[in-house]
Amino acid sequence: MQSVHMPIALYIFRFMSNTNKFLLKCTHCKHVFNSFTEWFEANQKCPQCGKNRVEAHYFTDYSKLKELIYSKNRTNLTIWHYFDFLPLSRSENIISSNEGNIGINHWEFLDEYAKKTYGIDCKVYVYRNDENYATHTFKDAGASLAASVLKECGIDKYIVASTGNVANAFAYYLAKADISLSAFIPIDALKMNGAGVSYYGQRVFRVNGDYAKAKGIAAEFAKKNNILMTGGNTDPLRIEAKRTMVFEWLSKLPEFPTAYVQALSGGTGPIAIDKAFREIEDLGLTKQLPRFLIVQPHRCAPMTEAWERAKKSGFARGWENDYPVYNNPYTSVPTLATGNPATYPIIGNLVKKSGGEITSFNEYHSTDIVRLIAYETQVRIGPASAIALGGFFDSLKKGHFRNGDVVLVNIGEGIDRAPEFFEQLIYTERNIDKVEDCDVFNRSQLRDELWQKIAEMD
Numbered sequence: 001m002q003s004v005h006m007p008i009a010l011y012i013f014r015f016m017s018n019t020n021k022f023l024l025k026c027t028h029c030k031h032v033f034n035s036f037t038e039w040f041e042a043n044q045k046c047p048q049c050g051k052n053r054v055e056a057h058y059f060t061d062y063s064k065l066k067e068l069i070y071s072k073n074r075t076n077l078t079i080w081h082y083f084d085f086l087p088l089s090r091s092e093n094i095i096s097s098n099e100g101n102i103g104i105n106h107w108e109f110l111d112e113y114a115k116k117t118y119g120i121d122c123k124v125y126v127y128r129n130d131e132n133y134a135t136h137t138f139k140d141a142g143a144s145l146a147a148s149v150l151k152e153c154g155i156d157k158y159i160v161a162s163t164g165n166v167a168n169a170f171a172y173y174l175a176k177a178d179i180s181l182s183a184f185i186p187i188d189a190l191k192m193n194g195a196g197v198s199y200y201g202q203r204v205f206r207v208n209g210d211y212a213k214a215k216g217i218a219a220e221f222a223k224k225n226n227i228l229m230t231g232g233n234t235d236p237l238r239i240e241a242k243r244t245m246v247f248e249w250l251s252k253l254p255e256f257p258t259a260y261v262q263a264l265s266g267g268t269g270p271i272a273i274d275k276a277f278r279e280i281e282d283l284g285l286t287k288q289l290p291r292f293l294i295v296q297p298h299r300c301a302p303m304t305e306a307w308e309r310a311k312k313s314g315f316a317r318g319w320e321n322d323y324p325v326y327n328n329p330y331t332s333v334p335t336l337a338t339g340n341p342a343t344y345p346i347i348g349n350l351v352k353k354s355g356g357e358i359t360s361f362n363e364y365h366s367t368d369i370v371r372l373i374a375y376e377t378q379v380r381i382g383p384a385s386a387i388a389l390g391g392f393f394d395s396l397k398k399g400h401f402r403n404g405d406v407v408l409v410n411i412g413e414g415i416d417r418a419p420e421f422f423e424q425l426i427y428t429e430r431n432i433d434k435v436e437d438c439d440v441f442n443r444s445q446l447r448d449e450l451w452q453k454i455a456e457m458d
């Protein structure tokens with residue numbers, strides 16, 4: 001496995017050249033950028049090999065990372081506790097709103113369900129990104145780092161193309177840094193996601209087309225006006241921030257997860273986890289990458305289709321590049337509507353390496369999932385999180401969990417991201433006219449009904 005720790009020659013180079021605390025390295029040809037300014041000036045593309053993926057490497061001794069993870073007297077509860085291992089040089093540039101200061105809950109009722117229904121002994125934890133202060137999604141961490149780095153680089157305009165949640169998070173954090181954002185969202189993006197950008201006085205371009213078209217126009221607009229645009233799913237600004245979740249798992253969980261469940265769109269989550277895993281593996285903090293059990297909504301599941309194809313072919317040569325592209329995918333979870341899964345070659349390989357699966361969940365059952373979770377836990381999960389939890393139930397049924405598994409489900413967003421969806425959750429309301437119309441209500445009657453729906457899911 002490729003180490004991400006700094007070779008000694010680079011320490012010396014850094015000492016001689018007086019650069020800052022990190023560098024960015026092309027994952028393909030190892031070309032080095034000494035700062036984000038250099039990377040941005042190169043148009044976020046390696047001048048040597050033309051690829052567009054770099055990873056950050058830090059000069060700080062990595063034993064400090066271990067200290068930070070296990071520190072007892074922690075004062076900063078956000079991602080910025082890991083400042084020494086985030087690619088920002090000066091702490092005065094930090095733009096922060098309590099991102100990453102979120103809970104990990106043990107949902108024992110899911111342990112019991114797995115045991116009772118499938119005889120599987122496992123522990124199920126959930127990572128509560130819905131608790132992020134700014135936009136209640138797991139896009140807040142990346143946006144915090146991006147806003148901070150852009151501020152440090154003196155950049156005052158930025159562009160994102162997004163299915164919705166990234167646009168919201170960037171709108172908030174860039175507004176905090178007084179950086180102008182133009183966000184390109186597809187026609188079907190939730191109304192709330194347009195509002196969540198506009199609200200902060202940032203620009204929304206709602207593109208008459210799908211996410212791929214939104215990305216295309218955003219890129220043209222960026223080129224025409226010479227404005228920096230987000231680097232997408234492998235953007236180090238997003239990956240480096242998101243990877244801190246792995247440090248948090250080590251810090252807060254009694255055991256490192258053996259399986260990770262997440263709703264899948266472009267796959268920034270798994271890419272970030274893999275980056276962090278390589279760092280902590282070198283420190284001896286864990287030996288095994290969690291199995292990625294990642295889930296797409298069934299009406300927009302191109303990676304699932306490609307994965308099934310790859311398995312059938314026995315991962316025949318070139319399998320990573322054999323994926324479908326859906327034009328104008330229609331799904332009730334537009335936040336996950338990535339029809340052109342350009343990151344599949346990366347994601348497919350990560351899932352294979354981890355021993356995981358790419359599955360899909362029948363999105364028509366999303367409301368059943370959300371109601372059950374609200375009934376049992378009073379946690380208000382959003383539609384993309386319903387796909388992840390639906391995927392959890394589905395994976396149990398398909399035998400993807402093992403005895404002894406420590407399962408971590410990423411609750412990627414709260415319900416307030418999707419008011420239209422929230423309204424669909426009403427199921428106990430009765431219209432009445434007189435007292436005779438009212439029956440005596442016993443909440444416990446609902447439990448069986450809710451679980452019955454889970455049992456009947458296809």
Ligand SMILES: Cc1ncc(COP(=O)(O)O)c(C=O)c1O
Nearest residue numbers: 165265266267268269384412413
């Ligand atoms: C709530 C939520 N969950 C999951 C995802 C998928 O993230 P990715 O596939 O980039 O890891 C998104 C992406 O927009 C999201 O907003």
Ligand SMILES: [Zn+2]
Nearest residue numbers: 026029046049
């Ligand atoms: Zn290169």
